[in-house]
Amino acid sequence: MIRKVLGSLLAITVLFAFQASAQTVDELIKKNIDARGGAQKLKAVKSMKATGKITPQGLEIPITLQQKRPAMVRMDAVFQGKSLVQSYDGETGWKIDPFQGSSDPEKVAGDDLKDLQEQSDLDGPLVDYKDKGHTVELIGKEDLEGTPVYKLKLTLKNGDVRHIYLDAENYLELKVTSKRKTPGGEIDVDQYLGNYKPVNGIMFPFSIETKVKGQSQNQITIEKIEMDVAVDDSIFKMPKPQDKPKTDEKKPPAAR
Secondary structure, X not given: OHHHHHHHHHHHHHHHHHHHHHHHHHHHHHHHHHHHOOHHHHHHOOEEEEEEEEOHHHOOEEEEEEEEXXXXXXXXXXXXXXXXXXXXXXXXXXXXXXXXXXXXXXXOOHHHHHHHHHHOOOOOOOOOOOOOOOEEEEEEEEEEOOEEEEEEXXXXXXXXXXXXXXXXXXXXXXXXXXXXXXXXXXXXXXXXXXXXXXXXXXXXXXXEEEEEOOEEEEEXXXXXXXXXXXXXXXXXXXXOOOOOOOOOOOOOOOOO
């Protein structure tokens, strides 16, 4: 009898602990959304265009990011007079990468496709995360290079995991960690977000640094963000490969 009572008490304790944890997670997410500008403002944005530059290994490459509801995204980068494109139209992910020897568009799959699908979410994964099929857990509170942060574990619908670090004071994202597959195995990729500025009442990070094992890989600096710009759906669609010019077939010499 005593064992049954203790078992019931333990079950109730676990239930309350789970409910308290879930409530705390939702409270933190709400504070994050409010700090960014609020759900109403975020959901009112129909399209967004950001321009800036990425500086990998000392190079400086102009980039443009365009997003549009319900789930479209396109990224353009120009280097050595050549344009690299990555895009997702809500169904198909594709790219044009002349640095791999071809200027023809080709479909992407695997991690590249999942990255584009994640980027196409204009609100970010924490907004309406349950409706999107994601789950979020509160890992705890810790120190991030001298700044107190809340660490959240975000499991996306596709199974990928992100660790999100929220500033314990203003609740904005300071760091996002993900895993990436490489020929040498899986690695942790850390993105540090900073230099937040308001655009039409919404806070955006204008600086994003990517690190692997503490070593900086690239730095993205956003120079301008425009909201609700006119963006035609066609730019997100995969274009048809360019027709290659036909060569004239050599005719055999006429018989004498």
